[in-house]
Amino acid sequence: xxxxQLANKKQEVDTQQQVVDNNPKKEVKxxxxxxxxxxxxxxxxxxxxxxxxxxxxxxxxxxxGGQMNIDxxxxxxxxxxxxxxSELMQKFENHAKDxxxxxxxxKVENIEKINNEKFKxxxxxxxxxxxxxxxxxxxxxxxxSIPGEKEFLGRGVSYCATCDGNxxxxxxxxxxxxxxxxxxxxxxxxxxxKKVYIIHxxxxxxxxxxxxxxxxxxxxxxxxxxxxxxxxxxxxxVTKIKTDNPNRSEIELDGVFIDVGINPNTELAxxxxxxxxxxxxxxxxxxxxxxxxxxxxxxDATNESANIKQLIVAAAEGAIAANFAFINTxxxxxxxxxxxxxx
Amino acid sequence: MAIIHIxxxxxxxxxxxxxxxxxxxFWAPWCGPCKMMGPVFxxxxxxxxxxxxxxxxxxxxxxxxxxxxxxxxPTLSLVKGNKEVDRFSGFAPKPMLKQKIEAMxxxx
Numbered sequence: 001x002x003x004x005q006l007a008n009k010k011q012e013v014d015t016q017q018q019v020v021d022n023n024p025k026k027e028v029k030x031x032x033x034x035x036x037x038x039x040x041x042x043x044x045x046x047x048x049x050x051x052x053x054x055x056x057x058x059x060x061x062x063x064x065g066g067q068m069n070i071d072x073x074x075x076x077x078x079x080x081x082x083x084x085x086s087e088l089m090q091k092f093e094n095h096a097k098d099x100x101x102x103x104x105x106x107k108v109e110n111i112e113k114i115n116n117e118k119f120k121x122x123x124x125x126x127x128x129x130x131x132x133x134x135x136x137x138x139x140x141x142x143x144x145s146i147p148g149e150k151e152f153l154g155r156g157v158s159y160c161a162t163c164d165g166n167x168x169x170x171x172x173x174x175x176x177x178x179x180x181x182x183x184x185x186x187x188x189x190x191x192x193x194k195k196v197y198i199i200h201x202x203x204x205x206x207x208x209x210x211x212x213x214x215x216x217x218x219x220x221x222x223x224x225x226x227x228x229x230x231x232x233x234x235x236x237x238v239t240k241i242k243t244d245n246p247n248r249s250e251i252e253l254d255g256v257f258i259d260v261g262i263n264p265n266t267e268l269a270x271x272x273x274x275x276x277x278x279x280x281x282x283x284x285x286x287x288x289x290x291x292x293x294x295x296x297x298x299x300d301a302t303n304e305s306a307n308i309k310q311l312i313v314a315a316a317e318g319a320i321a322a323n324f325a326f327i328n329t330x331x332x333x334x335x336x337x338x339x340x341x342x343x
Numbered sequence: 344m345a346i347i348h349i350x351x352x353x354x355x356x357x358x359x360x361x362x363x364x365x366x367x368x369f370w371a372p373w374c375g376p377c378k379m380m381g382p383v384f385x386x387x388x389x390x391x392x393x394x395x396x397x398x399x400x401x402x403x404x405x406x407x408x409x410x411x412x413x414x415x416x417p418t419l420s421l422v423k424g425n426k427e428v429d430r431f432s433g434f435a436p437k438p439m440l441k442q443k444i445e446a447m448x449x450x451x
Contacts (some may be wrong), residue, residue: 005425005427006412011430011432086378105382107436124438157415163375167401255414
């Protein structure tokens with residue numbers, strides 16, 4: 001086998017970093033009825049409903065399938081006893097496409113209200129116009145934001161035990177976090193690694209007690225409580241971490257799996273003046289309306305679903321948002337015929 | 344452009360002996376972010392024709408994955424001749440990924 005000389009550079013950029021946009025933009029003059037920002041369960045469902053109302057519908061998504069692509073198995077979506085999240089999302093996407101929904105992989109940079117009948121949507125590549133907007137922005141993984149985290153992504157730092165567990169056969173790894181997701185990652189890692197540290201910043205876990213107890217019985221698991229990870233260290237890959245727990249200030253290991261929760265993906269909403277709650281979730285009415293007439297929000301990024309982030313709830317909110325966007329379009333058109341469409 | 348799937352047998356011919364620099368997408372069927380990367384990678388292969396886009400399934404080609412010391416997927420690795428120029432790990436949206444790949448190609 002031929003030898004290959006590997007690059008030793010550490011990753012300089014964050015995958016969620018904003019990019020500098022200097023692309024010439026293509027203006028799509030045709031007016032859409034509904035543009036949906038986000039391609040997860042809420043976005044696809046809103047699109048399916050919207051298309052069935054015969055509305056001209058476009059989805060602008062950065063990550064097709066959204067968070068469902070990371071979760072492995074869905075066992076509580078009615079009609080599917082057990083299905084991979086990504087497979088279910090593929091079905092949602094195909095369903096929307098079959099109904100004539102247009103889907104573009106693009107990043108929305110700005111949304112402005114041009115007048116009472118339309119919004120201008122500026123993306124990385126294009127400019128679109130739409131009567132209504134549905135924000136289905138979802139959530140993203142919370143990061144530790146410590147030195148070494150982004151530099152060693154793919155070189156010992158991971159956010160997906162399902163994806164990367166296989167690369168840590170007989171290695172020592174740490175799972176950072178104390179919730180169900182962290183324990184689920186630890187469970188996966190025990191199939192591969194010889195030793196799994198579970199490192200948590202508090203002295204008790206949020207994860208279900210049964211899960212925690214079963215993990216306590218496993219001789220290959222070591223708990224480190226009251227420890228914040230401060231730095232991830234290595235050369236061309238991770239070799240150790242530093243914590244603020246004086247008893248375990250340094251731990252030698254090969255991999256760090258980070259599972260410290262999620263944040264709503266609402267920077268765009270905030271930028272365009274959509275009102276957020278204290279935790280940065282979008283405030284919505286029971287009709288999924290935001291504070292801006294014509295802009296609706298659905299799914300995990302709304303405050304209504306903040307306490308139960310489930311596929312079916314996000315989908316339901318998408319349906320509700322599409323319905324009221326449809327009513328708004330109709331009423332607005334109706335009013336327009338009379339000459340006015342008031343805010 | 345058609346994306347070539349690389350294995351031990353065609354690695355030398357398609358990667359090491361390629362005239363164009365090669366962008367390898369290391370992936371696996373169980374990896375959700377890799378699935379999101381799929382259509383992005385495909386679209387970029389049509390837009391960035393100066394590069395050859397190939398994929399390596401890390402489940403089937405464990406030796407190749409080990410040779411590249413892959414520890415996380417998706418990872419995109421830019422290779423010219425028998426030298427890796429740079430690599431990028433994690434899923435990123437298409438606009439961002441395109442810029443990252445463009446920046447990587449400047450180091451060839």
